[in-house]
Amino acid sequence: MATVPTSSSQRVKVFVRARPTPYFASEFITIRDKVISIQLPVSPRRINQQAREWNFLVDGILSNSSQEEVYAACAHDVVSGVMNGVNGTIFAYGQTGAGKTYTMSGEPQYRLRGIIPRALSQIYNTVRERDDCTTIVRISCLEIYNETLTDLLGELPKSDQGSLSLSENEKGTSSVKGLSVRVADNEEEALNMFFEAEKNRLVGEHALNKQCSRSHIIFTINVECHSAVSASSEYTISKLHLVDLAGSERLGIADHSGTIVTETIYINKSLSFLEQVVMALTEKRRAHVPYRHCKLTQLLKGSIGGNCNSVMIANIWGEREHLENTLGTLRFSERIMCVCADPQRNIHYNPVGLIQKYERDIKALKEEMAMQELLHGKQSSKTSVTAHLTEGQVANIKDGVKNYIAGTTNTLEFNSIREIKETFSQFKEYINTMKKDYQEELSKLQEQLSKVDASLSGPIEEKPVKPTKGGKFNLRKNTGAASPTTAETEAEDYSDKKQEVGVSDGQGYGIGQAPGDVANTKLGKKRISFLPKLAISADQKKKFGKGQNLSSDAQEFCIDEDTSGQPYSPPSRVEAFELFKKGRGKEINRIFLQNKDLLQRKRKAAYDVSCKLNQLKQKIDKLRRKLVDKKKGQMVTATTSDGRQILDSEEYNYLKELQEAKREYKSQYAILEGLKLDIPYCDQYTQQSRQKLADEFDTWYKLAFIGDKPSQASGEETSATSSPIEPPETSRFKDLQSMALLQGDPSTMAFYYAQLRTGKRSITERRATIRKKTSMILSH
Ligand SMILES: Nc1ncnc2c1ncn2[C@@H]1O[C@H](COP(=O)(O)OP(=O)(O)OP(=O)(O)O)[C@@H](O)[C@H]1O
Known part of the structure; x- marks a missing residue:
């Protein structure tokens, strides 16, 4: 029993x-x-x-x-x-x-x-x-x-x-x-x-x-x-x-x-x-x-x-x-x-969930098989059903790596050795792409630097030249290897021309030995134009007055065919800056505008993508709500006699639309992530070129209209020029001032101008700083 x-x-x-x-x-x-x-x-x-x-x-x-x-x-x-x-x-x-x-x-x-x-x-x-x-x-x-x-x-x-x-x-x-x-x-x-x-x-x-x-x-x-x-x-x-x-x-x-x-x-x-x-x-x-x-x-x-x-x-x-x-x-x-x-x-x-479950099961089994094959050394790339990851899997891994690098996720999940391998290769690809981008940027930057250097007589170590007999200054060109192409060519040209001061070098500066006939710097003497292609008009000259306060150096650069001997005063910085941008600063200004434009475009694109993401999010939420409502509705009607739930065409369409919206959201999100990485990068370049423009302008302006005082060369330092290198605070302040100038607030220029005159900055030092910053960005 x-x-x-x-x-x-x-x-x-x-x-x-x-x-x-x-x-x-x-x-x-x-x-x-x-x-x-x-x-x-x-x-x-x-x-x-x-x-x-x-x-x-x-x-x-x-x-x-x-x-x-x-x-x-x-x-x-x-x-x-x-x-x-x-x-x-x-x-x-x-x-x-x-x-x-x-x-x-x-x-x-x-x-x-x-x-x-x-x-x-x-x-x-x-x-x-x-x-x-x-x-x-x-x-x-x-x-x-x-x-x-x-x-x-x-x-x-x-x-x-x-x-x-x-x-x-x-x-x-x-x-x-x-x-x-x-x-x-x-x-x-x-x-x-x-x-x-x-x-x-x-x-x-x-x-x-x-x-x-x-x-x-x-x-x-x-x-x-x-x-x-x-x-x-x-x-x-x-x-x-x-x-x-x-x-x-x-x-x-x-x-x-x-x-x-x-x-x-x-x-x-x-x-x-x-x-x-x-x-x-x-x-x-x-x-x-x-x-x-x-x-x-x-x-x-x-x-x-x-x-x-x-x-x-x-x-x-x-x-x-x-x-x-x-x-x-x-x-x-x-x-x-x-x-x-x-x-x-x-x-x-329910059928959809069941299919998803089966898909997950199949995937897990395939991974298990792949693991087994790998463990037993039987892996065959062509015969195995799990030989390759699908395009979707690779795309998922790529997204995962991107998110991991961007910091939006801290974990990466692997289900198989293949996924681990693919992840490593995606990291490698990412690094290579970054490296390539940086190299391109580096060469662009170097090109820009060499152009700017060339415009300032190449990678010059500007040295105060001993005053000539007439107490004038010459700029001596360094023809070293730092910028061989432009500098050396120019050096040859100059040697042909016997390096006469006052002979236009095509860049605005007159360089080389001063010929004897320009040894005297008396006002009223004929000068070579500092702005050869933008010769100052008679009106401007009138406005600027005569350069009675100019340094001898500035007098050297200023054109003045009027030999009336009237007193001469420098143009305002705003006016001078406009002239600078059209002449000597044309190239660096172009670079600055180009960078600024790129930055603005990236920001605009990021804004547009964010708006699109918001719209997609709303769409996804709406579809989810519709699905929930639909599901509730189905519970009353859409069932077979044996109790199985039926997925009607409307629900299927919602699911499809939801899937599509999610995919679109994912791709837009990836674009936004890319833009987020680009924007600081572009911003940095814009700041650098802006700074460069401001610096070049300062240098140009000082040399053209104010100039180093002869007393400096003779050791009689004034308080305004006592230090060749500005303290960092002054430098930073100056940077801001220059930016304000460039951002279009000329009314403050008088103030800044006065501030600027309190210190003298070493061009070499500034260039070294810019180069250092650039190399830091590139090595980052
Ligand atoms: N526990 C109880 N308390 C009060 N009345 C009861 C109880 N059990 C049965 N009865 C009464 O007994 C009678 C018979 O009961 P019932 O019809 O439920 O029996 P039965 O087992 O279903 O019979 P049959 O197999 O013939 O249908 C009914 O009138 C019912 O009210």
């Missing part, structure tokens, strides 16, 4: 409910806690009769218990399990008149309602309490009478209904073709269905019961739960079978006639098949369980034990005349308690 599993959660549970009666055979039936003992009376006609006593241990004995108590003991936990996705079965077994229908359906009074209406109540209470879950409740009710299936909730009257047929899917689960499965949105709707089924069920009169059920009734509640808070593709579908079996008494066919005989045959048959199924289920070694012998066992396949919570209520009628039937019911109880159970949640996946 099969043994009863120790834990009640691992088997079918049994509760005995005794119908109240004033004639309870207490001398033969004893109830102690969970044990019920039956002692059959000794028959006086039998000899050598052994004492006939049986003890049955069950999960609970409900004697004189209210409907509420019965529900709490037998059904509450099963219904809770159903709400969590675990199937449940509660069925009443017992002889006619023992109270099965009273237990399952109850009486019309609310207080006396049975397990089915109470279960519906518990289900809807739970639905109301849960706001993290969207629940759909579907109801069906089936009657098995004489091996014929009847839909008790069918639209057509019983007489017009064709017979329903049973079918089995590939998993072996039985279903009834054509059975109505109705969605009940609330408790009231569900109770209406229950009452409708009660009304339609077949009831006959029996000697022992005026309202005798001549059929088995299976009332089924399907509960489908979807998460309302997460976009999980997972959901549960569970079913609760509430079964009111026909009376189990073994009545002799001879006791009846006609219809009752047929009914009795069918009832007896189906209940004995049920017993056989139960017996088979308790035998661990038995491979075949005879479910197919009758409709009842076919329909209850998998609902007794297995993965569901099963409870049997054994209804007994404890009067002396029913002792045999009571004994039969308790014996069946004992057997069914040996049926094992392993309750499990019924988790399902």
